[in-house]
Amino acid sequence: MTKDDIKQVVLGIIADIAPDENLTAVKPEVRLRDQLSLDSMDFLDIVMELRKKHGIEVPEADYVQLASLDSCANYLHPKFEAKGK
Amino acid sequence: MSSKPRIVITGLGLTAPNGNSLGEFRANLLAGKARIAVIDVRHMGKHPAGVCDFDVTKWQKRKEIRNGTRVGSISIFCAREALGDSGLSWEKVDKSRVGVYLGITEHGNVETENEVHNLSQFGNDTKYWTHHHNPRTVANNPAGEVTMNMGITGPHYTIGAACAAGNAGLIQAAQMLQLGEVDIAFAGGVSESIHTFGIFAGFKNQGALGAHEDPTKASRPFDKNRNGIVISEGGAIYVLERLDDALARGARIIAEIAGWCINSDATDAVLPNPERQTECVRMALQRAGMKPQDIQIVSTHATATALGDIQECTALRTVFADCPDTRINNTKSFIGHCMGAAGALELAGNLPSFIDNWVHPTINIDELDPECALPGLVINHPIKVPRVDAILNNSFGMLGINSALIVKKYEVA
Numbered sequence: 001m002t003k004d005d006i007k008q009v010v011l012g013i014i015a016d017i018a019p020d021e022n023l024t025a026v027k028p029e030v031r032l033r034d035q036l037s038l039d040s041m042d043f044l045d046i047v048m049e050l051r052k053k054h055g056i057e058v059p060e061a062d063y064v065q066l067a068s069l070d071s072c073a074n075y076l077h078p079k080f081e082a083k084g085k
Numbered sequence: 086m087s088s089k090p091r092i093v094i095t096g097l098g099l100t101a102p103n104g105n106s107l108g109e110f111r112a113n114l115l116a117g118k119a120r121i122a123v124i125d126v127r128h129m130g131k132h133p134a135g136v137c138d139f140d141v142t143k144w145q146k147r148k149e150i151r152n153g154t155r156v157g158s159i160s161i162f163c164a165r166e167a168l169g170d171s172g173l174s175w176e177k178v179d180k181s182r183v184g185v186y187l188g189i190t191e192h193g194n195v196e197t198e199n200e201v202h203n204l205s206q207f208g209n210d211t212k213y214w215t216h217h218h219n220p221r222t223v224a225n226n227p228a229g230e231v232t233m234n235m236g237i238t239g240p241h242y243t244i245g246a247a248c249a250a251g252n253a254g255l256i257q258a259a260q261m262l263q264l265g266e267v268d269i270a271f272a273g274g275v276s277e278s279i280h281t282f283g284i285f286a287g288f289k290n291q292g293a294l295g296a297h298e299d300p301t302k303a304s305r306p307f308d309k310n311r312n313g314i315v316i317s318e319g320g321a322i323y324v325l326e327r328l329d330d331a332l333a334r335g336a337r338i339i340a341e342i343a344g345w346c347i348n349s350d351a352t353d354a355v356l357p358n359p360e361r362q363t364e365c366v367r368m369a370l371q372r373a374g375m376k377p378q379d380i381q382i383v384s385t386h387a388t389a390t391a392l393g394d395i396q397e398c399t400a401l402r403t404v405f406a407d408c409p410d411t412r413i414n415n416t417k418s419f420i421g422h423c424m425g426a427a428g429a430l431e432l433a434g435n436l437p438s439f440i441d442n443w444v445h446p447t448i449n450i451d452e453l454d455p456e457c458a459l460p461g462l463v464i465n466h467p468i469k470v471p472r473v474d475a476i477l478n479n480s481f482g483m484l485g486i487n488s489a490l491i492v493k494k495y496e497v498a
Contacts, residue, residue: 019148041152048215052207
């Protein structure tokens with residue numbers, strides 16, 4: 001799975017948890033909170049969906065790594081690779 | 086209660102299985118139209134149930150709906166509709182002086198069952214338990230969701246009162262208005278109980294779950310062949326104000342809260358006690374400064390259980406023995422038992438009688454149970470009466486909680 005694929009995975013999760021948001025123009029380098037109406041519970045939803053759908057764990061100390069699409073991709077890429085995805 | 090401020094109803098929003106506005110609800114009650122669906126209950130198969138079909142997205146964003154609860158959506162819909170009905174200029178209202186008081190039979194069963202089921206799909210590993218569980222299941226959830234949706238910063242909480250909850254929410258609000266704790270109250274009752282199999286299973290194993298090949302006939306209070314409760318969801322929320330405030334803003338006054346009583350049987354967890362019900366109704370009448378003859382409509386609580394209906398009839402026969410002009414009806418025969426919303430919805434459906442003088446019936450009586458043959462019972466067809474000045478709304482619940490609420494036509498004193 002490429003980093004671009006991972007960004008699409010994260011966007012897909014956000015589409016489910018924040019269905020009112022327009023995700024067509026999300027800038028990958030900008031913090032998600034700065035361009036979308038997401039709160040702490042939403043980020044916990046992202047963590048939960050990664051766990052449920054992909055078996056990927058994000059420890060609490062690493063939540064900061066989910067700040068933007070770019071940081072998500074950089075952080076999650078080795079985890080997806082470790083899963084053989 | 087003459088020394089206390091008079092409390093009036095100035096708005097109403099509702100969703101019932103057979104109507105999403107008072108007009109639609111009332112028209113179906115007068116037309117004898119029940120609406121009960123058959124739903125698939127987890128672990129239990131198909132059962133009759135009252136299902137509401139209001140537009141959830143009318144007042145909520147999709148994210149709110151996803152993160153919140155079904156009863157939160159019901160509450161928000163009803164509260165928003167009540168606000169519109171009240172004519173309040175919301176942008177001018179001091180939101181810190183607004184309270185939300187919602188009666189509930191129970192809360193949290195639906196969300197907990199759903200999450201337990203979800204967890205079973207993941208080997209019961211609790212790391213898959215949703216972080217939304219606690220905000221969804223705290224007992225104040227329905228009222229809290231209303232405050233967040235509407236920006237209300239005054240007090241909010243629910244009143245847990247089993248199936249007497251609809252009345253209890255209104256009574257709590259009236260008391261808070263009289264105390265001066267708030268200036269405007271959103272109050273009533275709400276329920277999402279059809280989404281929990283536990284309620285169905287509990288009633289079934291108690292021998293009190295209604296069934297019929299025609300779901301619209303499954304709820305038949307006072308019929309000799311009644312066989313139990315049809316569980317329904319729903320909500321009815323009222324805007325209550327002190328009379329002086331309502332008059333000052335030129336509000337349309339729908340009715341006045343005249344008197345009430347809540348008491349306890351202290352005898353049995355599920356079998357009602359007609360002596361305590363009698364005392365409850367009489368105390369409400371006393372507080373309203375009324376005699377039984379002053380009541381034109383009694384909206385019964387009867388749920389179509391074998392003994393419960395008889396117990397209520399025993400109480401009513403005692404109180405209204407000399408009241409040939411008092412009419413008695415029942416709303417559960419149309420919509421099932423809306424649990425926490427029942428009392429609030431059942432009152433709502435009768436309020437238009439102050440204007441049109443029609444009394445809606447109780448339906449689904451093919452063979453009247455002689456033990457429920459009250460002289461004033463309006464059976465299967467509505468009747469027109471000379472005038473309606475006062476309505477008694479009964480709502481009773483498990484653990485022996487009884488509530489009687491009297492509302493009257495507003496008249497300038």
